Amino acid sequence: MMAGKTLVMLPESYPVARLLCEYVFREESSRPDLLILKKQRAGFERIISEFAFGKVHEIDEDYYGRITKAESADFLRETMRSPYDVAFFPFNTFRANAFLFGSLLAKEVKAVNSSLYHKKQLPVVSFRLGEERRLAANTPWAPIMDEVLRTKDRIVDILKEKGDKFEVSGERPTFGILHGFAHDLEIFCKYALGALYATDKRVLDIGGGLGFGSFLLSRFADKAFFVDRSKDAVRFVEEMWVESAPNLVPICGDADALENGEGSFDCIFLMDVIEHVPDPLDFLNKARRLLKNDGTLIVTTPEEDYYPYSVCPPERWSDPEEKLIGEAIWPWHIQALGEEKLLPLLKAASFEVAEKSYTTYIKGYEFSGDLKEARARGDVESAIGSLNDLTKWDIRDFGLTYERDPYFSAASYNIIARKAA
Numbered sequence: 001m002m003a004g005k006t007l008v009m010l011p012e013s014y015p016v017a018r019l020l021c022e023y024v025f026r027e028e029s030s031r032p033d034l035l036i037l038k039k040q041r042a043g044f045e046r047i048i049s050e051f052a053f054g055k056v057h058e059i060d061e062d063y064y065g066r067i068t069k070a071e072s073a074d075f076l077r078e079t080m081r082s083p084y085d086v087a088f089f090p091f092n093t094f095r096a097n098a099f100l101f102g103s104l105l106a107k108e109v110k111a112v113n114s115s116l117y118h119k120k121q122l123p124v125v126s127f128r129l130g131e132e133r134r135l136a137a138n139t140p141w142a143p144i145m146d147e148v149l150r151t152k153d154r155i156v157d158i159l160k161e162k163g164d165k166f167e168v169s170g171e172r173p174t175f176g177i178l179h180g181f182a183h184d185l186e187i188f189c190k191y192a193l194g195a196l197y198a199t200d201k202r203v204l205d206i207g208g209g210l211g212f213g214s215f216l217l218s219r220f221a222d223k224a225f226f227v228d229r230s231k232d233a234v235r236f237v238e239e240m241w242v243e244s245a246p247n248l249v250p251i252c253g254d255a256d257a258l259e260n261g262e263g264s265f266d267c268i269f270l271m272d273v274i275e276h277v278p279d280p281l282d283f284l285n286k287a288r289r290l291l292k293n294d295g296t297l298i299v300t301t302p303e304e305d306y307y308p309y310s311v312c313p314p315e316r317w318s319d320p321e322e323k324l325i326g327e328a329i330w331p332w333h334i335q336a337l338g339e340e341k342l343l344p345l346l347k348a349a350s351f352e353v354a355e356k357s358y359t360t361y362i363k364g365y366e367f368s369g370d371l372k373e374a375r376a377r378g379d380v381e382s383a384i385g386s387l388n389d390l391t392k393w394d395i396r397d398f399g400l401t402y403e404r405d406p407y408f409s410a411a412s413y414n415i416i417a418r419k420a421a
Contacts, residue, residue: 006032007087007106008053009064013326014043020090021051023112023122033084035105037061064101067384077380079105086110090328103128104375104383113305123305144220148192151216154244162240177212187213187271190412194269194298195220197416201266204290206255207273211237211248217269218245225265226250227258255286262289270299272412274342275311275335284349291419297351299415303338311336338413351417 006028010017024032034053036044038060048056059072067073087106089099090113102109113123159178191213198221205214206227214226214237224247226237237250251258258264268287277283287297309330316324321331337345339356346353374383 005030005085007035007084007102008032009035009087009089009102010040010044010047011090012037012040013090013328014047015326016090016328017044017047020088020112021047024088025051032088033057035059035087037063067101067387073380073384076104076383080375080378080380080383083107083375088112100371101387104371113307116305116310144192144195147219148188148195148216151219152188155212155215158240158244188216190271190300190414191216191269193300193414194267194271197267197296197298198224202264203267203269204258204261204265205269205271206287207270207276208237209233211241211250213269213271214248214250215241215245218248221247221267223247223249225258227253227255229254255283255290258290263292265290265295266292267296267298270297272300272302274299275301275333275337278334280335280337280342280345281348284345284351288349288351288419293419293421295419296354297346297415297417297419299342299346299417300412301337301342302333303413304336304340305338307336309333342413342415346415346417350420352420353415353417355414355416357414 006024008021008024010020031052031054033055034048034051035057038058039062041048041058057075059075060069061067061072067076083104084106086108087102088110089102090111099109099111108126108128110124110126116122156178195217198217200220200222202223202225203217203221204225204227205211205217208214208226208228210233211226214224218224218241224245226234226248228234228237228250229252231252234250234252237248242248242250255261268291270283270287274280274283284297291297307330309325309328311333312324312329312331314334316329317331319331324331343353343356371383371386374380374386
């Protein structure tokens with residue numbers, strides 16, 4: 001089999017798949033081949049017939065990147081002998097194994113943020129296997145990474161011990177932490193960035209969800225306050241973390257619920273929170289009032305161009321989460337911010353930006369190097385073994401990929417701001 005120039009790997013979401021195909025056929029001069037999962041075939045017949053693909057390949061797997069069938073291994077073996085020049089895949093499912101699998105099939109993988117169909121120029125991130133740069137020594141949190149990892153392990157141990165008491169879902173369910181999902185584990189690196197400013201300080205974590213980050217902050221801070229409007233979240237924090245972190249204080253409510261809180265905190269954390277609030281400027285003004293005069297505000301939020309989902313419009317807030325996610329809409333976000341919109345808001349709230357950066361992540365740094373070598377040797381068995389092996393996936397990889405330009409998947413825009421005089 002001689003592989004064609006371009007390969008399109010379809011996601012499970014039909015709307016996202018259609019947008020991806022429209023983009024590729026508009027931008028590429030050659031007729032691309034198609035790769036789908038066998039279980040997708042019935043639901044994607046219309047796309048297959050409408051777009052003039054060259055060859056259509058099917059693999060009978062549950063998802064891209066986990067190779068369990070001999071036929072899938074044969075397809076990988078043939079394609080690695082003559083790989084595609086480029087494979088296209090959507091941001092929406094551009095995660096970990098799927099990316100690495102695509103990198104075995106093509107010399108270059110391009111992720112297209114097809115959820116931003118309202119933009120004329122869609123953001124595209126190109127990635128070549130093995131091009132990651134090790135930056136551990138240069139990452140701000142390198143000195144505390146060992147403690148971050150120990151805390152992550154402690155959290156997993158506590159969840160295993162107590163977690164079956166609680167039915168907690170939402171944007172960051174406990175399941176993802178227990179099983180090492182990138183989307184959930186990367187919260188530790190965002191808080192690790194802030195932990196540098198929390199040491200021996202009085203800190204406040206607003207909208208902290210299930211308290212993973214607050215627990216991490218409590219390992220460094222003199223006193224850490226957790227505030228969330230969800231009674232279930234506060235109960236979860238009380239039951240799960242307080243016993244192991246006596247300096248962690250959970251409070252049910254929002255910033256207004258803090259009695260005598262004005263001017264009392266050294267550092268306030270808004271970690272992936274501001275995209276959830278209807279009035280970000282009012283929210284920032286409230287945070288400013290709670291800070292000491294020399295206090296620090298740390299804000300992280302998904303960068304719109306590199307986030308794989310659109311915000312949820314008000315008229316769809318009652319729709320089922322699964323339906324929205326299938327249409328590349330994130331059910332919990334009502335704002336799309338990032339640098340372009342967030343900086344003016346901070347200025348209006350009388351904050352001075354001290355630092356700004358992107359936290360980017362690729363899960364499985366070691367995998368990428370292993371797969372690059374396996375591909376160069378044409379060693380399919382080693383490649384399959386690496387794809388199916390989870391033992392090398394570690395949160396430490398997040399610390400190895402900290403820089404301005406994202407590799408793929410998602411990028412968080414991080415701001416460290418000071419209260420202006």
